[in-house]
Amino acid sequence: MLNSLFIKHEDLKEAAAIERRRQYEEARKQRIFNARRRVIGVDTAALAHQIGEKNRIQQEEHERRRKFIDEQQRQSQAIERKCQEQTLFRHQLHNEINHFRVLHQRPEQSRDFDLFDPNGLKKSLPARVGDNDPRLSVSGAQKFDGEDLTEKERKQMQMQQQRSWLEQQIREKRRAEMDRIAGERFLEEALEARERRVLELAAEERNSRCKILEATNQFNKHLMQQQEHERQQKKREDEEDNMAEIYNHLTSDILTENPDVAKSSLGSNRIVPYSYKGMSPEEVQQIRSAQLQQQDEMRRRQQEERKNNKAWDKLANDFDRTVLVKDREINQRRRQLAECIRHENVHLSDEAQRKLNYLDRVVYQNSPTMEYFEQFNTTTR
Template identity: 35%
Template sequence: MAANGTENDNSQDAPLRRPARLPARRRQSPRRRKRGGVAFESRGGFWFVTDEAWLKASQAVPRDRGRLASTPEIDRPFLDQQLREKKAREDREQLRIKAFDADILRYDRTAQLLAAQEEGRVRALNLEVEEFRARYQRPESRREFELSDPDALRKDRPARVCEDDPRCGPSGMQRFQGEDGNQLPRHKFQQRETRGWLEAQRAEKEKAQRDQKLADDLYHRKETELAERGLLLARMEEDSRRALDTATLNYNMALAAEQAALRDADRRREEAMNLAEIGAHVYGDVLTENPQVALSAFGPHRVVTDRWKGMSPQQLEDIRRQQGLQVEENKMRRMKEAQIESEWERQRTLVDSAAMARQRLEEEEARRLRQELDKYNQQLGREQLAHQEYLDKEVYTNPPSAQYYLQFNSSSR
C-alpha cells in the first residue's frame, strides 16, 4: 500500500510545483507566513513557497526516493515513466504560457502600429489644411483688406496726380466747375471697374464653392477612414477572442483525456497490486505467526521478503501521515491553479475593457471633429452673409444719379 500511495503522488503534478510568472508589477516587500512547517510569501496578491522552502523540499526528494526504493513491491521503471510524463506536462505548460505571452506582445505591436499610422494621417491632413490656407486664404486676397491694411498710408497717392485724376472731387478743391474733360475716360474706367467687381465676385463665389467641396471631401474621407478602422479593430478583437477560446477548449479537452487515462491506469495498477498482495498472503509464508522468521542476517533494518509478515503499526502510521500531507499539498496546488486561472480571466477582461474604451474614445474624437467642422462652416456662412449685408446696406446705399451729373457745365463759370 505504501508503493500505491507513492505512485499516485508521482502520477500527478509535483506538490511543490512553482506557478508560471505573471506580468511584472511594482516590487513591494514580500510578506512571509509559515504554515505546516513550510514558509510562504505574498507576491502580487498570491502566496508562493519561498525559495528556501523550495530548496529544502528539492533536497529532501532524493532521500525520500531512496527510502521508498528500499520498500518491496515498487515498480521503479513505472515510476521513471511517471517522472518523464510529469516533465512533459510541465514543458507543455511552459509552451502554452509562452504562446499567450507572444499573442499579447503581437496585439500590443499591432495597436501601436495602428496608432502611429493614425497619427501620421492626422498630421498629413493638418499640413494639407495649413498649406491650403497659406496658398488660397491669405489676408491680402480679401476684398475688405484695404479697409484694415496696416500699410494703407504708405500705398496712398497724393491728392491730385494729374489733371485727369478721377479721385479729385468738389470737396477736394483740386478741380472746379467747368473743368470736366475726362467724362468719357471716366465712364470707361467705371465700366471696367464694375466689370472687375463682377469678375471678382464670380471668382470669389467659385472659390467658395471649391473650398466647400474640398471641405466636404475631407470630411467624408475622414469619416470613411474612421469607419474602416473601427471595423478593422472589431475584426481583430473577434479573431483574438475566437483564437483564445479555441486554444482554451483544446487544452481543456487534452487535459480531460489525460486525466481520464491517468485514472484508468491508476485503477488497473491498484487492482493488479491488490491481486498480487492477496496472492502473496495466500500462497506465501506471510501467514506465519513468528515475526522473527523475517529477520535478516545482514542487520535489523533488513528483512527476508519471502517470509516477511508485514509492516508494523508505526510504519503504517508514517505512511498514512505522508499520504495525508500529500493530499493537503495537492489541495494547495489546485487552489493555486484556480487562482492563476482567475487571474488570467481578469487579464482578458481588462484587455477587452481597454479595447472598448479606446473605441469609445475614437468615436468621441470623430464626433468632436465633425462638430467643430460644422461649427466652422456655420461661422463662415454667417460671416459671408454679414459681409453681403454690409455691402448692400452700408457701401452701396448712395449710388450716383443723373441729377448728380447734370449739375456740371450748367453755367459759364
C-alpha cells in the first residue's frame, strides 16, 4: 500500500512501455527463432498479406483503367458519329444552297450584270477595228505616224521565212541522214568484201596446205622407201661383217689354248683381256702363298686387338671402382648433412614449442570460455 502511494503516472507509462517492448521482443523471438515460420528472418504471413493487398489494388486500378478506356472509347464513338452527322448536314445544306443559286440566282439574271460581265469586253467592239475606222480621232491616240501598220503581214512573212528555214534544216538533216546511211552501207559492203577476201584467202591457204601436205606425204613416202632400201643394204652389210668376224674368230688365236696370245706388247706384267686364258700353276701358287701370309697377319692383328680389349676392360673396371668409392663418400656426406639438419630442426621445434608455451601461459592468460560464446544469438537485436 505504501509503495502504491508513491507510484507516479510516468512510472506506470514507462512500466507499460517496458512490458510492451518485452512482449514485442518475445513475439519477434518466436517469429525469428522458429524455423518453420521464418524465411531468412522475414514474416511470410505479413508479406503474403501485403502481396495480396498489392494485387487487389493493382486489380482495382486495372479495372478502373479498363472502365475509363471503355468510357473514353464510347464517348469518342459518340463524338465521331455526331461529327459525321454534322458534316453530312452541312454538306446537304451547301448542296441545297448551290442548287437554289443555280436555279434562281444566276449572274445573268441580275440588273447590273452588264457592268461585271466577264465576257463584256469580248462582246463589245475593240477600240480600233482598222486604220479606216471612223471612230478614230486625232485626240483618241489610236493612230500615230511611223506606226507599224503592216505588223500582221510582217509576222506572216516572218513565219513563212521561219517555216522555209525549218524545211531547209529538215532537208539538210534528211540529206545528212541519207549520207550517213550510205556511208554505213558502204562500210558494210567494204566489211563484207573484206570478209569474202578473208574467206578466199583462207580457202587458198587450205588448198596450199593440202598441196604442201600431199607433197610432204610423197616426199616422206619416197624418203621411207629410200630409208628402207638403205636399211636392207645395211642389214646385208652387217650380216656379211658378222660372218667375216665369226670366220676371223674361228681362225684366230682367241679360241686356241696358246697362252702367249694374252701377253701384251706394252709390258710383261700386262695382258690382253679378250685373249686371256687363265692363270698358270706358278701364278696360282703365288696367290695361295700370299693368302697364307694374309691369314697369319690377320691372326696377329686379332691377338693384338684382344690384348687391347683386355687392357681397356681393366681400365674401365678400375674407373667403375673409383666412381663407386666416390659415390659412397658422397652418400656418407649427405647422411651426415641430413643428420645435422635433423638436429637443427629438432632444436627449432623445441624453441617454437617453448614460445607457444610462453604465449599460452604468460601472454594469453584470459582465454574465452563457453559462456562467452553462448551469449550470442540469444536476442533478436
